Amino acid sequence: MKKIAVLGTGYVGLVSGTCFAEIGNQVICCDIDEGKILRLQQGEIPIYEPGLEDMVKKNQQEKRLSFTSDIPKAIQESEIIYLAVGTPMSESGEADLSYVKAAAKTIGQQLNSYKIIVNKSTVPVGTGKLVKSIIKEHVQDSCVDFDVVSNPEFLREGSALEDCMNMERAVIGADNDQAGQIIADLHEPFHTTIFRTDIESAEMIKYAANAFLATKISFINDIANICERVGADVTHVAEGMGMDSRIGSKFLQAGIGYGGSCFPKDTQALVHIAQEVGYDLKLVQSVIQTNEQQKYAVVHKAKEIMGDVNGKTIAVLGLAFKPNTDDIRYAPSLTVIPELIKAGANVKAFDPIAIPATQQEFSMKLSQEQQQNIAYSTDLYGVLEGSDACLILTEWQEVLQLDLEQAKSKLKVPLIIDGRNCFSLEMMLEKGFTYHSIGRPAVDRLRIPV
Numbered sequence: 161m162k163k164i165a166v167l168g169t170g171y172v173g174l175v176s177g178t179c180f181a182e183i184g185n186q187v188i189c190c191d192i193d194e195g196k197i198l199r200l201q202q203g204e205i206p207i208y209e210p211g212l213e214d215m216v217k218k219n220q221q222e223k224r225l226s227f228t229s230d231i232p233k234a235i236q237e238s239e240i241i242y243l244a245v246g247t248p249m250s251e252s253g254e255a256d257l258s259y260v261k262a263a264a265k266t267i268g269q270q271l272n273s274y275k276i277i278v279n280k281s282t283v284p285v286g287t288g289k290l291v292k293s294i295i296k297e298h299v300q301d302s303c304v305d306f307d308v309v310s311n312p313e314f315l316r317e318g319s320a321l322e323d324c325m326n327m328e329r330a331v332i333g334a335d336n337d338q339a340g341q342i343i344a345d346l347h348e349p350f351h352t353t354i355f356r357t358d359i360e361s362a363e364m365i366k367y368a369a370n371a372f373l374a375t376k377i378s379f380i381n382d383i384a385n386i387c388e389r390v391g392a393d394v395t396h397v398a399e400g401m402g403m404d405s406r407i408g409s410k411f412l413q414a415g416i417g418y419g420g421s422c423f424p425k426d427t428q429a430l431v432h433i434a435q436e437v438g439y440d441l442k443l444v445q446s447v448i449q450t451n452e453q454q455k456y457a458v459v460h461k462a463k464e465i466m467g468d469v470n471g472k473t474i475a476v477l478g479l480a481f482k483p484n485t486d487d488i489r490y491a492p493s494l495t496v497i498p499e500l501i502k503a504g505a506n507v508k509a510f511d512p513i514a515i516p517a518t519q520q521e522f523s524m525k526l527s528q529e530q531q532q533n534i535a536y537s538t539d540l541y542g543v544l545e546g547s548d549a550c551l552i553l554t555e556w557q558e559v560l561q562l563d564l565e566q567a568k569s570k571l572k573v574p575l576i577i578d579g580r581n582c583f584s585l586e587m588m589l590e591k592g593f594t595y596h597s598i599g600r601p602a603v604d605r606l607r608i609p610v
């Protein structure tokens with residue numbers, strides 16, 4: 161059992177802190193956001209992650225997990241301090257390290273005994289050393305020692321708990337072998353593969369992994385765009401490609417591009433890291449470019465099919481960047497909806513949990529008048545009622561299980577433009593829809609393969 165403090169109680173800090181408590185450690189999760197901590201202390205979970213609420217409550221009741229905004233005390237009383245603060249994209253594209261630096265300063269000021277500081281935030285190569293120097297600069301008693309370890313996080317939103325409890329590997333970068341071993345031992349109950357390396361390589365692994373996954377997505381989206389022009393079906397292409405174990409079948413789902421709090425910012429950050437050392441990272445630059453263009457795929461299709469969307473009502477299914485999360489950071493919906501509004505359409509938007517976050521985002525980005533052209537609802541069929549077309553942006557379970565007969569009866573025109581390839585072409589033909597998806601033949605002029 162270790163005494164662990166986790167600084168930052170967002171998607172990563174809250175989930176990993178809870179999982180460390182679940183495997184028997186004494187965990188105190190801290191945040192500078194006092195409102196967030198107050199809600200957590202009262203048993204209210206500020207984010208949506210399947211299964212998280214139950215696990216937090218269980219560990220709170222069993223007194224292994226607690227929450228505080230008294231960060232100095234949490235630091236002083238812990239042996240291991242995890243950094244899980246945000247590293248958002250700055251205006252220039254590089255990772256904003258201000259939260260990491262501030263947290264490191266606080267740790268330095270409060271260092272009262274030997275501690276291991278473990279960085280879980282996604283940070284540019286060299287940040288481990290930077291954290292070390294900031295702590296050293298602020299430490300009061302120079303006799304007190306500490307080590308810095310890098311332990312990047314690979315969880316996905318929407319399946320974060322599952323990913324954390326059953327992690328495929330733990331990457332542990334350390335200069336001090338003993339400190340690295342303590343963090344490796346901490347992971348023992350997860351029964352995972354431990355990969356030990358130096359701090360710089362561990363930091364790079366995180367960016368390289370995300371950039372590679374983003375590359376797979378942009379690659380398949382580029383292939384999808386060609387498929388549309390040559391009459392091939394990208395889902396067949398991806399399946400056939402994926403059967404080669406050197407390629408693998410995962411992350412080859414064509415769509416409207418990747419969103420979320422990680423791929424967009426981490427690809428940009430990697431380009432920036434390369435620039436800093438005089439390297440022109442063309443591959444990842446074009447991955448980003450393809451992704452930006454891909455977000456507009458459904459809007460272009462809508463305009464092409466409907467002619468003019470001015471005055472039309474469009475049902476948009478899905479606001480979150482992926483299913484099972486309330487996170488809308490860099491979600492394609494944030495590009496698609498304003499584009500439709502600017503073209504004069506009225507939008508009726510469905511999402512089971514991401515509506516409040518979207519409303520807040522648009523209240524800052526769109527004018528009052530533009531905002532009035534968007535109606536939000538958690539009632540899927542209500543959103544379809546009387547709409548001229550339906551655009552699918554997130555493959556929520558409710559959307560995948562859409563009752564197509566009912567959907568057809570609600571829509572003014574049986575037109576679905578699907579950015580996530582949710583339905584089979586055969587089914588849509590049978591149900592009598594005009595159905596345009598990504599990288600597949602359009603249904604109104606489809607030749608069904610025999």
Ligand SMILES: NC(=O)c1ccc[n+]([C@@H]2O[C@H](COP(=O)([O-])OP(=O)(O)OC[C@H]3O[C@@H](n4cnc5c(N)ncnc54)[C@H](O)[C@@H]3O)[C@@H](O)[C@H]2O)c1
Pocket residue numbers: 167168169170171172173190191192193196231244245246247259262263280281282283313314315316317421422
């Ligand atoms: N979200 C993901 O799926 C994911 C997965 C892997 C890695 N990461 C990385 O993990 C890091 C955290 O991501 P997130 O999505 O959890 O961020 P988040 O924005 O959801 O949460 C960060 C939290 O840190 C708090 N914070 C900021 N400064 C602090 C300080 N000095 N002390 C204590 N708390 C402080 C903020 O108030 C906020 O609650 C980022 O570097 C991100 O790139 C994220």
Ligand SMILES: O=c1ccn([C@@H]2O[C@H](COP(=O)(O)OP(=O)(O)O[C@H]3O[C@H](CO)[C@@H](O)[C@H](O)[C@H]3O)[C@@H](O)[C@H]2O)c(=O)[nH]1
Pocket residue numbers: 282313314315316317318370373377410411412413414415416417418419420421422423426481482
């Ligand atoms: O074949 C695919 C797979 C994903 N996506 C999109 O890619 C984005 C990201 O999806 P996913 O990777 O499942 O979710 P994240 O929560 O963003 O997780 C990624 O980013 C995290 C933060 O760094 C990492 O920890 C994870 O390993 C990494 O998968 C979403 O918009 C998806 O719709 C596709 O378009 N096609």
